[in-house]
Amino acid sequence: MANWRSTIGCMVLGSGLLLGGCGGGGGDGTTAGDATTGERAAAVGAQVPDATAADTQLPTLVLNTPADLAANLTGRIDITADASDNVGIAGVEFQVDGALWGDDDTNPPYMTSITTTRLTTGQHVIRARARDTSNNRSAWVTRVVQFGNDVQVPEGFTKTALVGGLTGATSFAQAPDGRIFVAQQTGEVRVIKNGVLLPTPFATLANVNTEGSERGLGGIVLHPDFATNGWVYVYYTTNDGGTHNRISRFTANGDVAAGPPTALFGLPTLTTTMHNGGAMHFGIDGKLYVGVGDGGLGAPAQDRTSLFGKMLRLNDDATIPTDNPYYGTNTGNARAVWAIGLRNPFTFAIRPSDGRIHINDVGQNTWEEIDVGIAGANYGWPNSEGPDNLTAAFTAPLFTYRHTAATPPGSAIGGFIIGRCIAGGAFYPVGGSFPARFQGNYFFADFTTHEISRVDLSNGNAVYSFAKTVGEPVDLRVATDGALLVLTRNNIVRIAPT
Ligand SMILES: [Ca+2]
Ligand SMILES: [Ca+2]
Incomplete structure (x- = not known):
């Protein structure tokens, strides 16, 4: 650390x-x-x-x-x-x-x-x-x-509800044309067009397993060439062929899917309802990166031949890139493993300018963490959490914060940033509409405190409080117009300079 x-x-x-x-x-x-x-x-x-x-x-x-x-x-x-x-x-x-x-x-x-x-x-x-x-x-x-006080955005910013009416939202993505696609946990993909939540879903997945509080539709991403191919990828828990998480792909036909999705990649059978992961983003290398939770099992996160507790890397048709770090030593789907030792990477982000990856790994007892994505890295779970029990074999977090305040408050790693569930990450681009001091920062949210903080990558990774929402954040995105969008369970909050 x-x-x-x-x-x-x-x-x-x-x-x-x-x-x-x-x-x-x-x-x-x-x-x-x-x-x-x-x-x-x-x-x-x-x-x-x-x-x-x-x-x-x-x-x-x-x-x-x-x-x-x-x-x-x-x-x-x-x-x-x-x-x-x-x-x-x-x-x-x-x-x-x-x-x-x-x-x-x-x-x-x-x-x-x-x-x-x-x-x-x-x-x-x-x-x-x-x-x-x-x-x-x-x-x-x-x-x-x-x-102190109760200030929810810095001076010069406003926070508005872009759209409400969502139910159990988990993840979102924005098309180049400005439409926003939202995944709802029970299996609906919703579309927001010109600031309006369309009443007809883009699609409703069949055979979704929503047992427990974490299973269901957990991730959505659009192909980099979505404007021409209309491909929409989803990550969800299915009952087909034993309960497991699956990546499937829709093709858009206007504001609705052209038909049922094609199943592309199946993850192992689940034995608990916990830690499903589900975040997906395309890298600047054109590959599909996928955050997979440890399935509530812990130990498989350290097994490089298991798909649990990993970051995966796939081609856009879910075949496996031959330059993956374990392509030559693993077999079958396990060749997709790109990094190991994660607990529940429910969200991560890729910086468009250079492909840098920040993985938000939700912690167990004490720490939340942000890890820098590196091919072949081992982030330590379940042997290590946050800064605890790090060894030379493990890649330390970039930033980690506690579940509870230290004594005295602020004195532990992470300072005054406190929370129990990191959820949502976004790199703010240089040249965006935010003032210069915010550009290049990495923004992240916490589901339990509703707070959004920012990592100042050019100042020793110092972290500053940025905003607070009413609802529980699950995902963050920098919109095509430069606003920071916060997806909560039931709405999208837009934060932008006044
Ligand atoms: Ca770790
Ligand atoms: Ca002097």
């Missing part, structure tokens, strides 16, 4: 070359930064010991308030710091959630403030660093804090 709090400070430091250049007599005039730095150096000229020597000594900073792990903050909070340097401090920069917060403070006392109601209730990360007159920067000093 990479401890993101210890990696935040690893920013590239400014060099002392600018001051050296200025001291050469008249300056080399190469950058506007020289003039600025030169002016600052002149302003503290009495402190410059040798104008011809570069100052390479970093400034230092002490962040006085807020305290680390300050909880339930309300009202306005002041962020205050002291800075010192061998030559002189040019300014102190502040960040909130990985983005600069206001201008540099160039005069002591160094401070800024934030009104807590501007950000969503939950975890936020405050940072400060000092810059000296030679543009040397201290490491970021970080405080992880928790905002």
Whole structure:
């Protein structure tokens, strides 16, 4: 487990070359930064010991308030710091959630403030660093804090119900034409067109097994060439030939299926109703990735010849790619195994820009986790959960959070992010309609807390609270218009800049 709090400070430091250049007599005039730095150096000229020597000594900073792990903050909070340097401090920069917060403070006392109601209730990360007159920067000093109040989206965003009227929704997908396809657990595929839930289902699956609370239709994905081939893939529990999960494919004819689906790939017979998995997405390699739960059995997740507790990789006709990691050592359908050691990967996401995969694995007793998808990786279940009992054989989670608050709150891995069932993941694209500080983030939801958080992949995988829904989230998607869509059991919530 990479401890993101210890990696935040690893920013590239400014060099002392600018001051050296200025001291050469008249300056080399190469950058506007020289003039600025030169002016600052002149302003503290009495402190410059040798104008011809570069100052390479970093400034230092002490962040006085807020305290680390300050909880339930309300009202306005002041962020205050002291800075010192061998030559002189040019300014102190502040960040909130990985983005600069206001201008540099160039005069002591160094401070800024934030009104807590501007950000969503939950975890936020405050940072400060000092810059000296030679543009040397201290490491970021970080405080992880928790905002109180009851704020459900950050300032500048609105949350609206795109559509209601769904029943037992589990997964959704969006066509290039904007239509949204929703899987309902009892076997219906519904279509939302122009913001309206069509009364006639796209299809209703026959022989769906919905025993227990987890069986049924659990996943849906559209082929990358859906616009031309109309292929809609579903993952569901069927009674045909013994109770098992199956991947089938419909062909669309307008807003309804052209006929019954074709069964493409069968998973092993189930012996419990739990941990069915069901998430499906196409990679940028054109392959179909499938998250399969451990069937409530645990141990088979470590058996690379079992299909339980795995990420699978298939061709779009459910034949098996010959470059799968165990293609040469497994036989039959087990050649589809791509990664092992998962408990219930009910949701995952693939980044369109480069194919990076984040697998959300629902935990058992203590931890929820986000794993980075790697061919042949072993994520440890059932021997390891979250950061517990990791060995060299297991790939540690990218981020993991507890089911219950630590003592004191926020002090364990995962900080103030708490939940019992990770469900829904989406990469927010660079160039989308969200402000720059949200772009490139990985958003994930928790079914039990209804909270949506975001992983700041460019800031040491720090995690910030983003939104909260009324209903229970089961899936996330960035819509074709750049909004973040949250599928709950009975509606779709749209979150977008105001
Ligand atoms: Ca210095
Ligand atoms: Ca794991």
